[in-house]
Amino acid sequence: MIEAQGLVKVYGGKPAVQDISFTVQPGKVTGFLGPNGAGKSTTMRMIMGLDAPTAGRVTVNGLPYARHKAPLRQVGALLDAKAVHTSRSAYHHLRAMAATHGIGRKRVHDVIELTGLGAVANKRVGGFSLGMGQRLGIAAALLGDPQTVILDEPVNGLDPEGVLWVRTLARSLAAEGRTVFLSSHLMSEMSQTADHLIVIGRGRIIADASVQEILDGRGRARTRVRTDSAEGANLLTGALAGPGVTIEAREAGLLEVSGIEPRAIAQAALEHRVLVCELTPLQASLEEAYLDLTRDEVEYHSGDLSGIHDDIAAGTAAAGK
Template sequence: MIQAAGLTKRYGEKTAVDDVSFTVRPGVVTGFLGPNGAGKSTTMRMIVGLDRPTAGTVTVNGAPYARHRAPLGEVGSLLDARAVHPGRSARDHLLAQARTHGLGRRRVEEVIESTGLGPVARRRAGTFSLGMGQRLGIASALLGDPRTLILDEPVNGLDPEGVLWVRTLLRGLAAEGRTVLLSSHLMSEMALTADHLVVLGRGRVIADAPLAEIVARAQTATVRVRTPMTAELERELRRRPGVGVTSVERDVLDVTGCTAPEVVAAAATVGVAVHELAPVRTSLEDAYLRLTADAVEYRSTPVPGAPAPGRASLGGSR
């Protein structure tokens, strides 16, 4: 279990983490989300003792990380997959770590095989691709068979098989009763992996709830309709109180304040042909973007003509 209470970190006049409190419980995968600059990396560094809090406390399995006599057996972490001596082989890197905790060669070989590093175990880490570097980082995190796992962007650079492997691994570890904290910017993968979310924005917690609850809060009653006669249908719908209409793309409208049967009835009234009709389901990405809309510190400029974030065609995934 990870417990943060009033966790604060300042760098001069800059407050990176501001009075953050949350609990990461065993048996679930907790997603750790937030825009760039929100304080996620700083918080994870404080959890494993790489940064000292300005105020507040954080414990792992009941004690600060630095007080654990055998930390690899308590916490396995992947914060930077590049933090490996480039001239050392994958096997030697893991053996060096294992010796600090009295772990034998057998355990090293187990994690090499389980992470798919067998064919490249004798190669220097500096020659690894991004994906293989990630596998080595995960192997290091798993080496001590820890009760708690903290992974920052673990699927970065992995192929589809590797992404599925990480997802299955983390779900399996949580099912064993272990504590899993996962940070990632891939909302589609987070939606498939996490049970609970902690979301930071500008150094503060802006959400701490089950994933399903966060998505449900953002759900709106929206009907998407495809018709070649959007102007006629929009004109008829806007005559009705409380109905909102948004043009998504050519021949596609999003309608709020109106049920699907009511949209069909309106279309029939003015002789509009409806080619497709479906409810719009809010995705985790949609919910996240709405939740963090006021907490984005580094905002990109939209490309002219590009669809708005969260928009998709009627047949697209949401």
């Protein structure tokens, strides 16, 4: 279990983390989300004792990280996959770590096989691809068979098979009763991996709830409506128009409607004699819910690309003359 109470971290007079408290429970995968500069990395570094809090405290399995006599056996972490001695082989990197905790060679071989490093275990780490470096970092995090696992962007650089492997690994660790805390910028992956989410913005906790609760509370429920013709779609659009109702035409005869229940859509179609071929409630995506939550917390906003697209189109037209 990870417990943070009133955590504050200030760098040069600027607060990076502002009085946050949360608990990461064992037996579930907890995702840690937030825009760039939100305080995620700072929080993870404080959990691992790499940065001292300005105020507050954080414990892992009941103690601050630095007070554990054998920390690798309590908590394993991947925070920076590049933090390795590049001239060593993967095997010797793990053996050196294992030696600090009296961990035997068998465990080193076990995590090498578990993470798919068997074929490259004796190669220099400096020649590893980004994905293989991530696998080595995960192997190091699992070396002490810890009760708590912290992974920062674990799927970075991995191919689809590797992404699926990390997802399965995280869920299997949680199923064993371990505490699993991971961050990722891939909302689609987080929606398939995490049970619970902690969302941070500008150094403050803005959500701490299950994935479903966040989807229900912030996601925009929609319904896909397919009619038999464009004329039917136009007629139904007029029938459904009203306060709080949003209707988007996706293609001829296909609408996406929000702000009204599917039953009411069906009733309106029946009353106006519009043939409906499909009426499908759509699950709001985690990405939509996340963007809604963090809309006011993003430090840097991208500009509108429409002007760029217009300029490109104009330039292409001019070149063709």
